[in-house]
Amino acid sequence: MRAYGLAILLALGLVGCADSEPNPEAVASIVRGLSATPESIDPQLARSVASAVVLTDLYEGLLTRNAEGQIIAGAAARWALSADERKYTFELREGLRWSDGSTLTAADFVRGWTTLVADDTAAFYADLLNPVRRNGDGRLAIEAPDDTTLVVTLTAPTADFLQRLAHPALAPRAQGEARFNGAYQLEQYTPLGNITLVRNPYFHAADSVDIARVEYQPFEQEQTEYAAFRAGTVDVTSRVPRAVFRQEPRPDSLRTAPYLGVVYLSFNMRDAPSASTRLQLSAAIDRPALTDTIIGRGERPAYGLIPPGVANGVLPFESRLQSVDPVESGSQPAGELTLHYATSDENRVVAAALQEMWRSAFPDLKVTLANKEFRVLLSESRAGTFDGLMRRSWIADYNDASQFLAILKSDAAANSSGFADARLDTLLAAIDSTNDPAQRERLLHAAEQLVAAQVPVIPLYFFVSKHMVARRVAGWQDNPLDVHPTRFLRLLSE
Amino acid sequence: MLRYTISRLISVIPTLLLVMMITFLLVHAAPGGPFDSERTLPSEMQARLQAAYGLDQPLWVQFGNYLGGLLQGDMGPSFRYPQSSVNELIGDAAPVSLLLGSLAFVIAVVFGSAAGIMAALRQNRATDHLLMTVAMTGISVPAFVVAPLLVLLFAITLGWLPASGLSTPRHFILPVFALALPTAAYVARLIRASMLEVLKGQFIRTARAQGLSSRTLVLRYALKPALIPVVSYLGPAVAALLSGSVVIEQIFNIPGLGRLFIQSALNRDYTLVMGLVILYSTLLVLLNLIVDLLYAVLDPRVRY
Numbered sequence: 001m002r003a004y005g006l007a008i009l010l011a012l013g014l015v016g017c018a019d020s021e022p023n024p025e026a027v028a029s030i031v032r033g034l035s036a037t038p039e040s041i042d043p044q045l046a047r048s049v050a051s052a053v054v055l056t057d058l059y060e061g062l063l064t065r066n067a068e069g070q071i072i073a074g075a076a077a078r079w080a081l082s083a084d085e086r087k088y089t090f091e092l093r094e095g096l097r098w099s100d101g102s103t104l105t106a107a108d109f110v111r112g113w114t115t116l117v118a119d120d121t122a123a124f125y126a127d128l129l130n131p132v133r134r135n136g137d138g139r140l141a142i143e144a145p146d147d148t149t150l151v152v153t154l155t156a157p158t159a160d161f162l163q164r165l166a167h168p169a170l171a172p173r174a175q176g177e178a179r180f181n182g183a184y185q186l187e188q189y190t191p192l193g194n195i196t197l198v199r200n201p202y203f204h205a206a207d208s209v210d211i212a213r214v215e216y217q218p219f220e221q222e223q224t225e226y227a228a229f230r231a232g233t234v235d236v237t238s239r240v241p242r243a244v245f246r247q248e249p250r251p252d253s254l255r256t257a258p259y260l261g262v263v264y265l266s267f268n269m270r271d272a273p274s275a276s277t278r279l280q281l282s283a284a285i286d287r288p289a290l291t292d293t294i295i296g297r298g299e300r301p302a303y304g305l306i307p308p309g310v311a312n313g314v315l316p317f318e319s320r321l322q323s324v325d326p327v328e329s330g331s332q333p334a335g336e337l338t339l340h341y342a343t344s345d346e347n348r349v350v351a352a353a354l355q356e357m358w359r360s361a362f363p364d365l366k367v368t369l370a371n372k373e374f375r376v377l378l379s380e381s382r383a384g385t386f387d388g389l390m391r392r393s394w395i396a397d398y399n400d401a402s403q404f405l406a407i408l409k410s411d412a413a414a415n416s417s418g419f420a421d422a423r424l425d426t427l428l429a430a431i432d433s434t435n436d437p438a439q440r441e442r443l444l445h446a447a448e449q450l451v452a453a454q455v456p457v458i459p460l461y462f463f464v465s466k467h468m469v470a471r472r473v474a475g476w477q478d479n480p481l482d483v484h485p486t487r488f489l490r491l492l493s494e
Numbered sequence: 495m496l497r498y499t500i501s502r503l504i505s506v507i508p509t510l511l512l513v514m515m516i517t518f519l520l521v522h523a524a525p526g527g528p529f530d531s532e533r534t535l536p537s538e539m540q541a542r543l544q545a546a547y548g549l550d551q552p553l554w555v556q557f558g559n560y561l562g563g564l565l566q567g568d569m570g571p572s573f574r575y576p577q578s579s580v581n582e583l584i585g586d587a588a589p590v591s592l593l594l595g596s597l598a599f600v601i602a603v604v605f606g607s608a609a610g611i612m613a614a615l616r617q618n619r620a621t622d623h624l625l626m627t628v629a630m631t632g633i634s635v636p637a638f639v640v641a642p643l644l645v646l647l648f649a650i651t652l653g654w655l656p657a658s659g660l661s662t663p664r665h666f667i668l669p670v671f672a673l674a675l676p677t678a679a680y681v682a683r684l685i686r687a688s689m690l691e692v693l694k695g696q697f698i699r700t701a702r703a704q705g706l707s708s709r710t711l712v713l714r715y716a717l718k719p720a721l722i723p724v725v726s727y728l729g730p731a732v733a734a735l736l737s738g739s740v741v742i743e744q745i746f747n748i749p750g751l752g753r754l755f756i757q758s759a760l761n762r763d764y765t766l767v768m769g770l771v772i773l774y775s776t777l778l779v780l781l782n783l784i785v786d787l788l789y790a791v792l793d794p795r796v797r798y
Binding site for chain 2: 037039040042045047048119120122124126127190191192193194217218219220221223224225227228230231232233373374375376377378379380381382392393394395397412413414416
């Protein structure tokens with residue numbers, strides 16, 4: 001009996017325990033969820049989107065993005081392009097410092113970029129610097145003639161070069177211990193747990209940073225993250241469970257916006273059905289029904305690979321593909337077809353819907369669904385051994401239209417279909433090497449038409465970004481790259 | 495008994511070696527690799543990464559290198575976390591799971607045995623039926639149903655307790671309870687059955703005839719032999735509790751070993767998988783040894 005009384009007292013004591021966390025009123029701080037545990041917070045070693053979110057707060061490249069996702073001056077105050085369009089000269093701001101007060105110079109950028117492309121770094125994003133020329137000894141053609149000037153020489157004019165510079169992989173690198181030049185610096189980090197950042201007093205725009213402290217919590221499960229949001233312990237979530245979209249009325253905290261990513265089905269062109277069959281399969285899909293009814297989160301139907309509103313140099317690109325024309329004559333698809341997809345709820349629903357659409361359109365065609373674990377799918381895609389169709393997706397690293405057609409370049413690693421067309425390769429090379437926006441637009445349209453006519457892939461829909469943002473957080477701007485640096489967020493006083 | 499213990503400890507090594515070999519082969523046989531991602535890497539980059547981590551060498555060479563490192567106490571670099579070693583990652587996750595598991599173990603044993611003993615002493619009365627119904631529910635309802643329900647009730651609706659994380663003592667309440675419940679329920683049922691069995695024994699009747707009628711004295715004599723089946727069950731149960739419950743850790747977002755198990759397999763983080771398997775196997779083997787030694791303590795008829 002006494003033991004029970006003791007146990008009950010102990011339990012009550014634990015419940016009544018005062019929280020040892022700091023009073024949230026004293027320091028303006030928010031909690032943001034991440035969709036996975038970041039594998040690294042070293043800008044040149046990081047591989048995933050979750051890491052990039054944290055790195056955006058810790059580091060600033062030559063250029064950076066504002067709250068609307070547009071490229072603005074970052075560490076570089078001014079830049080100029082040479083007459084032959086192959087040499088960029090960047091002038092860094094005056095008085096740049098690292099988070100420990102030491103001076104930040106152009107040599108730090110040289111060090112960062114060199115580390116990125118070095119063999120032993122084995123960095124995932126080394127190809128961002130492909131447009132930069134290599135010297136005779138294999139080193140990058142970048143120089144720092146003085147502490148505040150950086151000169152970059154390209155092999156050819158590259159329209160999307162400036163867009164790349166905002167990527168965290170191109171951040172500067174301090175010598176020795178890790179230091180930070182972004183709006184925030186690291187206070188606490190464990191590889192598996194939460195990451196706490198505090199305001200960096202040496203940031204050149206530190207006065208404009210409202211939130212003093214941000215804690216990133218990785219959530220592998222979206223339901224757990226959503227529960228934490230509802231309980232009030234997380235202010236911004238990294239994604240939203242599907243069930244929330246069915247709530248009437250839609251919650252105010254739910255923010256969705258077009259996102260630069262496309263979901264498509266890839267044929268295996270090494271052993272694919274005829275072009276007429278491929279066209280008919282594409283035409284039979286009711287994309288608006290897929291996006292509005294079956295998925296229903298605001299995704300948009302995709303008839304081409306390039307999302308509307310993505311930049312093509314300076315102007316936003318408007319695709320001319322509105323629908324897939326039905327094929328008038330020719331035999332109907334028949335036989336067997338397998339649709340492979342990675343294990344997930346959403347993929348299963350979409351795959352089932354597609355199977356149904358094809359079944360009703362082509363009674364002689366038998367469509368089987370095959371779901372596989374994500375990495376198994378990727379290894380089959382890499383080896384080119386899958387039969388039928390595979391559901392894939394592609395998300396842009398930076399805001400440029402050519403990113404989306406690059407997956408069909410014959411030598412691209414991301415080319416799961418094995419599609420190889422010399423005309424497309426030529427077009428893509430021309431697109432990459434011209435700086436004239438009108439010319440680029442013409443070439444992009446031509447490339448889109450070429451792809452649409454041959455159907456190596458069937459585009460399905462374009463992504464939307466989805467977050468729950470607590471009412472006390474202001475300054476959240478929707479943007480197509482889904483980049484939301486904490487420095488542009490504010491807390492509303494209660 | 496000491497000789498028995500030492501010979502058991504020595505036999506751990508071939509067992510572990512076999513487990514490691516099988517795990518190594520299985521994990522490398524799974525299609526896909528640690529560097530596959532939706533943003534596919536160019537093939538020279540893939541080749542460079544494979545070489546950097548020694549994946550381009552034949553399997554037996556890789557296993558030999560791994561064993562060599564293991565003998566020096568190094569479980570290798572993580573394939574997914576480029577700046578961390580497996581030692582560091584397990585060192586970060588293990589204390590969390592150990593703490594959670596230990597708390598759950600204590601709660602499960604204390605409350606489970608108390609409930610089971612009470613039920614046994616009041617056999618077939620209202621208390622017994624009530625306690626055994628609760629125990630049955632605790633065993634039948636899976637953790638991934640109980641835990642979200644607890645979160646919905648206490649964290650979201652009532653707002654009394656936090657929904658995830660482990661930063662303050664209050665954060666421990668829900669996960670420990672959810673983790674302890676099935677084990678406590680099982681212990682309760684086990685100890686009730688075994689207690690009833692023991693109470694029928696001759697030596698108890700003798701003790702009662704000799705005047706030991708108080709309930710406490712009966713417990714002192716009956717409890718030790720009644721605990722034997724419970725101890726058998728608890729050996730592997732403790733290993734499971736200490737190495738982290740995958741479901742509980744996912745639902746409460748706890749950075750423990752359970753979550754690491756799943757993630758390392760899905761990420762094809764070969765070295766991390768090996769490290770975790772070694773840890774779990776060692777734990778299991780050691781706990782089984784402890785259980786066998788406890789038999790000698792609990793039952794004077796057992797001699798090694």
